[in-house]
Amino acid sequence: MKYYLVTFIHTDLEGWKKYVNAHIQYLEKLISEQKLVVSGPLQDAEKGKKEAVLIFHVKNKQELMTLLENDPYWYEGLVADYTIREWNPMFGSLQKPKHKLLVKLSKLLNRK
Secondary structure, eight states: OEEEEEEEEEOOHHHHHHHHHHHHHHHHHHHHTTOEEEEEEOTTOOTTOEEEEEEEEESOHHHHHHHHHTSHHHHTTOOOEEEEEEEOOOSSTTSOTTOHHHHHHHHHHTOO
16 A cells, blocks of 8 residues: 555636535545545645645555546546655654664664
């Protein structure tokens, strides 16, 4: 399983308002399926735009694209721009239990 950081930019604010409830319902479904970790708007978006960050945990980019394409904002043509970046959470609640770097650091620190 891989983590992906996705950003959406919306410029059609009327369309955004029209489909916001369907979008939220879709995100809640993805959360219940444990495919979406977290999502929310950026607070410093430029005037006339809405921006959001979504973090997914899926098998691969193909699965991610399928999920994105099924989002009402996507298929209604309301995503003016987007980015997708694979992400490796090394520290915090999403870190892998025995991340390679942490194992190496532990070994270095425990040398006698």
